[in-house]
Amino acid sequence: MRTDPIRLWLNAHLGLVYVFLYVPILVLIVLSFNKSGLPTTWTGFSTEWYGKLAGNPKILAAAGNSLIVAVASTLISTFIGTLLAMGMEEGKPNPYLDALVAAPMIIPDIVLAIALLSFYTLLNMSLGLQSIVLSHAVFNIAFVCTVVRTRLKNFDRSIVEASIDLGASEVTTFRRVTLPVIAPGVVAAALLSFTLSIDEFIIAYFTAGAGQGSTTFPMQIYAMIRFGVTPEINAIATIVIGFSFLLVLLSQRLNREAA
Amino acid sequence: MTRSLLEIQGITKRFGPVTAVDKLSLTVNDGEFFAILGPSGCGKTTLLRVVAGFETPDEGRVVLAGADITELKANRRPVNLMFQSYALFPHMSVAGNVAYGLEMEGVRGAELGRRVDEALALVRMSDYARRKPGQLSGGQKQRVALARALVKRPKVLLLDEPLGALDRKLREQMQIELKKLQQDSGIAFVVVTHDQEEALTLADRIALLDRGRIVQLDTPRALYDRPASRFAADFIGLMNFVEGTANGTGFTVKNIGTLPAPAGSGSLLAIRPERVRLSDQAESGAIAGQIEGAAFLGQDVIAHVAVPGLERPIIARLAAGHALAARLARGQNVWLSWQADQAVLLQD
Amino acid sequence: MNLSRRTILLAPGLGYLALFLVLPCLIIFAYSLFERGTYGGIDYTLTAGNYLRAGSSLFARIFLDSVRIAGTATLVALLIGYPAAYAIAAAPRNQQMALLVLVMLPFWSNYLIRTYAWIVLLNNEGLINRGLESMGVIQEPLPLLYNEFAVVLGLVYNYVPFVILALYSSISRLGPELREASFDLGGSSWTTFRRVTLPLTVPGIAAGAVFVFVLSIGNFVTPDLLGGGQRPMLGNLIYSQYLSARDWPMGSALGFILVLIMLALLFGQAVFAHRAAGEVEARGVPAGAPR
Numbered sequence: 033m034r035t036d037p038i039r040l041w042l043n044a045h046l047g048l049v050y051v052f053l054y055v056p057i058l059v060l061i062v063l064s065f066n067k068s069g070l071p072t073t074w075t076g077f078s079t080e081w082y083g084k085l086a087g088n089p090k091i092l093a094a095a096g097n098s099l100i101v102a103v104a105s106t107l108i109s110t111f112i113g114t115l116l117a118m119g120m121e122e123g124k125p126n127p128y129l130d131a132l133v134a135a136p137m138i139i140p141d142i143v144l145a146i147a148l149l150s151f152y153t154l155l156n157m158s159l160g161l162q163s164i165v166l167s168h169a170v171f172n173i174a175f176v177c178t179v180v181r182t183r184l185k186n187f188d189r190s191i192v193e194a195s196i197d198l199g200a201s202e203v204t205t206f207r208r209v210t211l212p213v214i215a216p217g218v219v220a221a222a223l224l225s226f227t228l229s230i231d232e233f234i235i236a237y238f239t240a241g242a243g244q245g246s247t248t249f250p251m252q253i254y255a256m257i258r259f260g261v262t263p264e265i266n267a268i269a270t271i272v273i274g275f276s277f278l279l280v281l282l283s284q285r286l287n288r289e290a291a
Numbered sequence: 292m293t294r295s296l297l298e299i300q301g302i303t304k305r306f307g308p309v310t311a312v313d314k315l316s317l318t319v320n321d322g323e324f325f326a327i328l329g330p331s332g333c334g335k336t337t338l339l340r341v342v343a344g345f346e347t348p349d350e351g352r353v354v355l356a357g358a359d360i361t362e363l364k365a366n367r368r369p370v371n372l373m374f375q376s377y378a379l380f381p382h383m384s385v386a387g388n389v390a391y392g393l394e395m396e397g398v399r400g401a402e403l404g405r406r407v408d409e410a411l412a413l414v415r416m417s418d419y420a421r422r423k424p425g426q427l428s429g430g431q432k433q434r435v436a437l438a439r440a441l442v443k444r445p446k447v448l449l450l451d452e453p454l455g456a457l458d459r460k461l462r463e464q465m466q467i468e469l470k471k472l473q474q475d476s477g478i479a480f481v482v483v484t485h486d487q488e489e490a491l492t493l494a495d496r497i498a499l500l501d502r503g504r505i506v507q508l509d510t511p512r513a514l515y516d517r518p519a520s521r522f523a524a525d526f527i528g529l530m531n532f533v534e535g536t537a538n539g540t541g542f543t544v545k546n547i548g549t550l551p552a553p554a555g556s557g558s559l560l561a562i563r564p565e566r567v568r569l570s571d572q573a574e575s576g577a578i579a580g581q582i583e584g585a586a587f588l589g590q591d592v593i594a595h596v597a598v599p600g601l602e603r604p605i606i607a608r609l610a611a612g613h614a615l616a617a618r619l620a621r622g623q624n625v626w627l628s629w630q631a632d633q634a635v636l637l638q639d
Numbered sequence: 640m641n642l643s644r645r646t647i648l649l650a651p652g653l654g655y656l657a658l659f660l661v662l663p664c665l666i667i668f669a670y671s672l673f674e675r676g677t678y679g680g681i682d683y684t685l686t687a688g689n690y691l692r693a694g695s696s697l698f699a700r701i702f703l704d705s706v707r708i709a710g711t712a713t714l715v716a717l718l719i720g721y722p723a724a725y726a727i728a729a730a731p732r733n734q735q736m737a738l739l740v741l742v743m744l745p746f747w748s749n750y751l752i753r754t755y756a757w758i759v760l761l762n763n764e765g766l767i768n769r770g771l772e773s774m775g776v777i778q779e780p781l782p783l784l785y786n787e788f789a790v791v792l793g794l795v796y797n798y799v800p801f802v803i804l805a806l807y808s809s810i811s812r813l814g815p816e817l818r819e820a821s822f823d824l825g826g827s828s829w830t831t832f833r834r835v836t837l838p839l840t841v842p843g844i845a846a847g848a849v850f851v852f853v854l855s856i857g858n859f860v861t862p863d864l865l866g867g868g869q870r871p872m873l874g875n876l877i878y879s880q881y882l883s884a885r886d887w888p889m890g891s892a893l894g895f896i897l898v899l900i901m902l903a904l905l906f907g908q909a910v911f912a913h914r915a916a917g918e919v920e921a922r923g924v925p926a927g928a929p930r
Contacts, residue, residue, distance in 0.1 A: 038828055039729070046726035046738075049719060049799070053745045056756035056796070059766060063759065116652025122645045132653070136660055140857030140901065142874045143894040146881050147663035150670060150891070170659045173652055193345060194378035196366045198443065199395030208391075212382045231749045234859055238881070253751045257758070257864060266759075269752040276748040284740065 057273055064266035081267040088264065093245075094252035101161055101236070101248060102229040105168035110222045112169075113176025114214075120177070121184040136174040144170065145238035152239060159241025164248065167239045168229045175228060176221040183217025216286055223283050227276065293320040296479050297342070297447050302351035304337050311337040313503035314350070319447065324473050325481045326490035329500035330526070335483045338500075339449050342481070343372045356446055366395070371440040375451040377432045379424035385435050386411070386420040392443045410442035413472070430461050437469075441476060450482045454489055466492050487527045491515065499523055515563075521637050524561045531567065531605050533560040537636050546600035547578060551629055557636030564608035566633045569594060569615055570626045577626035580605065585619040592616045596625055671892035681887060689892035698876070698893075705872040708787060708862075709855035712794035716851050717844060719795065720802035727803070728811040739807065746800040754793050754864050761789055761865075785867030793861040798854060802847040809843020810836070842912045849908040853901045873897055 067078035085091055120129055136144065148167045152159060191213070195205040211218075233250035240246040247255075256265055297319040304312040312334040319325045327335045340346040342353055344365030352361045360368055371392070380388050389407045398406065411417045414434035424432060433453065440448055453469065454462045470493055473480045484490055490497050491511040498508045499522075507514060507523045518524035521532070535544035535558065542552035542560045552560055570577065580598040590611055595604040605627055609616045615625075671689050676682040692698065727738045745753065760766045761783040768780040783789060813836065821831040855861075859874035866872075871879070873893065880890030 042722055042726040042729065045722045049723040049803075050741065052719075052796070053742065053800070056753065056760055057745055057748070059759060060752070060756050112651045112655055115648045119645050119648030119652070122648065129649075129653075132656055132661075136656070138853075138901070138905070139664075140853070140874070140894075140897055142857055142859050142877050143667075143898055144660075144663075146877060146887075146890055146894050147667045148659070149881070150666050150887065151659070151663035154666060166659060169655065173655060177652065188376060188378065188381075190374045190376050190378035191380055193365075194372070194374055194439075195380070195391070196345075197343060197370075197372045198392035198439070199366045200391075201366060204395070209380055213380075227747065233751060250749060250751055253749070253755075254860075257751065257755050265755060269749075269755065272752055273748040277744060280740070280744060280747045 060266050060269040061273065063263070064270040066263075066266075081263050082271075085264050085267045085271075090247075091249075091252055091264070091268065094247045094249045097161055097245075097247060098230050098249035101164050101168060102226050104165040105172050105229045106222050106225045108165070108169045109172030109176050109225050110218060113173040113221065113225075114180050114218050116173065117177045117180035117184055118210075121181055121187075133174050133177050136171040137178070141171075141232075141234050145235045148235065149238045159239060160243055160246040161240075163239045163241065164236045164246065167235050168232060171235075172225040172228060176218075176225050179221035179224060180214065180217050183214050187213060220283055220286055223279060223286075227279055231276075293323075295319070296321045296323075296356060297481070298352075298354040299338070299342065300352045300354060302338065302341055302348045302353070304334075304341060304346060304348050310503055312341070312348070315500075315503065315505060316351075317498050317505060317508060319479055319481055321479060322477050323479050324470065324493055324495045325479065326494035326497045327481065327483045327500060328487060328490040328497050328526075329485065331485055332502075333500040334503040335485075335500050336451065339372070339451055339481070339483045342447070343370055343449055344368050369446045371443055371445040371448055373433075373436050373440050373448065373450045373453060375453075375455065377424075377436040379427075379432055379435055379439075381424050384421050384423055385416060385427070388424070388435055389439045389442055392439060396443070406442055410438040413441065413475075414438045429456055430465065433457070433465065434468075437472065441472070441478065445478065447479045447481060450480060452484055452486075453482060455484070455486065462489075469493060491527070499526065516633075517635060518561065518637070521559060521561075521639060524635065524637060529564050529606060529608075531562045531564060532603075533562075533601060533605075534558060534639065535560060541631070542634070542636070544600070547598070550578065550634075551576070551631035552634050552636060553632050555636045557638055559637040559639045560634055561637055562629050562634045564593065564606040566629050567605060567607040568628050569596070569607045569609060569613075570628070571615060571618075571623070572626065574626050574628060577628040578605075579624065579626055582619050582621055582623045582625060584621065592619065594619055594625075596627060598627070667887075667891040667894060670888050671895050673888045675886040675888050689889050690896075692889065693892055693896055701871055701873065701876055704870060705856050708790055708794070708870065708872060709852050709858075712791045712798070712855045713848050713851045715791065715795045716799050716802045717806075717848060720799050720847065721806055721844070723799075724803045724806035724810055727807050735811070739804065742800050742803050746797075750797065750860060751864075753797060754861055757789065757793055757796065757865060758784065761792075784865065785869055787866070787870050789865040790862050790870055790872075793865040794851075794855045794858065797861065798851045801850055801854075805847035805850060806840065806843050809840045809846070813839055845908050845911050849904050853904055856900065857897050 064081055065077050065079065066074055067080065068075040116133070120126070120133070144167075148163075148170070152163055157163060187210075191209055192205055195209045196202070200208065231250060232248075233254060236248045237251055237254070240248065240251065253265065253268060256262060295318045299315060299317050302312050302315050303310065315334070315338065327338060329335050337346060341348050344360075344363065344367075348361065352359055354360070355369065360370075380391065383391065386407055389410050390403055393403055393406060407420075408417065411420055414437055416431065416434050416438060419427065419431065419435075424435070427435065433456075450469075454465055457465060466489065469480070480493075482490070482493060491514075494511060496508065496510055497514055499506045499514065501522055507519045509517075514523065515527055518527060518530075524530045524532070533542070533544055533550065535542050535550070537543075537552060537555060537557045537560075538549070539554060540552075541549035543549050544560075550560060573579070578598055580596040583595040583597040583604050585592055585594045592609045592611060592613070594607045594609065596607060597604045607627065670681060672685055672687065674682040674684050674686050674688065693702075723742070727735055727742075730738060758765070762768070763780040763782075763784070765784070767783060768777075771777045772780065817835050817839070818831055821835045826834070856872065857874050858872065859878055862870055862872040862875050863878075866875075874897075877890050877893045877897070880886045880893060884890075
């Protein structure tokens with residue numbers, strides 16, 4: 033019943049929005065293959081910036097650090113967050129618990145950053161990758177818990193009782209019934225947690241400490257952007273974008289299978 | 292000789308201020324098909340869960356084959372439950388579901404396979420062994436759930452509202468299948484249901500519950516013909532109620548006279564619609580009334596007869612072949628009668 | 640039995656959050672009431688001075704700037720996002736998921752990278768300026784970067800996907816019946832939109848708006864990279880108090896004020912959503928129906 037011109041206008045607007053969203057990304061991707069590295073002159077197709085990237089020890093170290101931090105905080109938060117989700121879904125909903133779990137996701141990240149820095153300093157804790165892991169786990173636990181809870185809400189509780197009725201212990205029931213059924217949700221939550229940690233900047237920046245060995249990937253990118261734009265950043269950007277797209281497609285696949 | 296198998300002794304279960312089951316005792320016999328019937332909230336599901344081991348009673352004991360199982364955990368009881376939602380494991384195949392309980396007993400290899408095949412054949416689901424529950428219809432899921440429980444050869448099989456989710460035709464079919472399964476396996480079945488038709492069809496004996504207590508425990512026929520209370524009379528099937536006073540040889544109703552009734556006392560007369568005889572000729576001793584409405588139900592005709600002096604119409608059920616069945620018209624004068632011994636006297 | 644099982648499940652998570660979230664927040668709240676020590680430490684004298692200073696002209700200007708920038712970004716994001724969300728909701732059912740994923744996809748790449756892309760596009764030798772110059776539209780490069788315009792643009796770019804998602808969910812939940820009823824009763828497209836669709840999607844608009852505003856006002860990276868220090872916002876202020884001025888009490892106080900603003904907005908939105916839901920139910924009764 034929409035009159036056609038309005039439909040056309042709306043769709044054109046949507047198209048423009050897509051252009052707006054994707055042009056900056058495409059520009060970076062194209063530039064990363066530009067020999068001159070400058071946005072204004074195209075001197076030819078080249079992958080030399082990627083080569084320079086591969087040979088840049090600082091960037092490689094930062095990427096490695098981010099991987100370590102992401103894996104560690106994902107492991108911690110997936111485990112704790114899943115247990116937390118199960119605990120929260122058992123029994124009556126508690127608005128205070130809901131608020132507590134929502135807090136790390138809502139609080140502005142700079143506030144969380146200064147809070148954690150203050151906390152670690154007060155404890156005289158040595159800062160480094162380990163402190164970043166602990167910091168990232170805070171919001172990751174909240175995200176994991178939220179994702180797994182959604183999965184648990186659709187969980188038919190009677191299959192747990194059925195398993196017990198058929199003679200299984202609580203542990204066996206968890207291992208053979210509960211876990212497999214919520215597994216897709218847990219994996220999706222873990223993926224989310226991993227992505228959030230890899231991309232996180234400000235909390236890592238504040239809690240990494242002064243040491244050279246605790247620079248994460250986003251911290252390195254920030255430094256490079258802030259203190260002198262080099263064309264290698266375009267190559268980094270393209271790789272990061274490619275990776276994230278892959279991860280999203282992966283989690284979409286998982287979601288569709290689970291549905 | 293009937294041997295008692297499951298004894299529920301004085302079970303009480305409270306949830307906060309609410310007493311769901313109130314000092315309830317009953318006995319289920321070996322090889323019996325037993326029904327626990329009642330409206331929602333009467334405590335039947337709670338009782339079932341106490342027997343299965345998912346609720347701990349506040350008072351009372353559960354004794355199975357002579358052994359007190361009250362303290363026994365649910366996964367150790369030789370009792371299995373068929374869940375209302377079937378509760379099939381969505382990530383396992385049909386065969387996997389059926390095998391699960393046996394695996395918990397340590398059954399492996401060839402014997403495991405044999406027993407699973409046997410169970411699937413029993414419920415006629417052998418062709419579906421590899422399917423996942425998500426690919427099955429409601430009736431098929433139920434059969435798998437049955438197989439999964441029966442394969443463990445429990446002493447008692449508990450069924451929670453087994454036929455509620457099925458459509459009419461399927462329900463009638465499953466009723467017959469369930470009855471056959473029970474008789475063939477010889478295992479005592481205890482069905483919990485709110486559907487009195489289901490209970491009447493399936494059970495050898497029925498316990499009627501109201502608010503946590505047994506109102507009447509009887510065979511279906513006895514419960515139907517001789518309800519002992521207004522609640523029982525009203526809950527099972529359709530029933531006509533007339534208020535008045537029993538006087539030993541009949542039932543006196545104000546402004547109408549004496550209606551046929553058995554000997555005894557009571558202030559309420561109950562008579563089943565199919566026991567009410569309808570005639571378009573005046574008869575002595577018959578009550579006069581007018582047809583208020585008639586409904587054609589296929590094999591029966593239900594007639595509502597307004598009787599002056601009575602608050603509600605008397606319902607009469609005529610077989611389709613009855614002489615009057617095709618000729619009932621609104622406002623038509625009819626006469627109702629019944630045999631004294633087919634009415635029941637109750638206290639109001 | 641079940642109670643202790645629940646406690647066991649909840650313990651690790653709640654314990655972790657209590658230790659690494661609640662406690663640190665309490666610490667900075669405490670700090671906000673103390674004074675800065677001579678060498679950057681904490682001087683444990685109780686004072687409300689930090690909060691008072693926060694009201695002073697220097698900080699107040701930055702507050703107002705932050706509110707203005709965040710508010711502008713919110714408005715622009717809504718104006719861009721609403722028609723886009725509407726278009727997606729009006730698209731054929733089977734395309735909607737794909738369209739939404741396409742909207743969210745950029746959001747999944749790194750925030751810094753996305754912001755950096757605008758540096759490349761906006762700076763004086765950047766794509767846009769060079770492009771316009773080569774087309775002869777302008778002689779001198781336009782100052783597109785390191786100003787408020789760039790910051791707003793950066794914020795909008797980053798948060799428009801969220802807004803579209805929030806609005807889409809609100810719009811698609813409406814379904815076609817109410818619109819069809821409006822047409823049936825003689826309403827035009829515009830009237831239907833103005834008097835039926837728009838009012839009923841206000842909760843979605845409010846949710847999206849609060850979301851963008853709260854994320855924008857506490858943002859650090861965008862004003863830092865795209866504002867070039869010219870337009871510090873609240874996030875930058877907190878950063879500099881902590882890491883440059885080494886005035887942790889002041890930084891904490893500012894952080895707390897930020898949290899309070901956020902809580903106030905969320906609370907307001909919750910109340911608003913609650914009332915809006917009630918109104919929608921009341922409005923469901925046709926005017927002439929017997930009560």
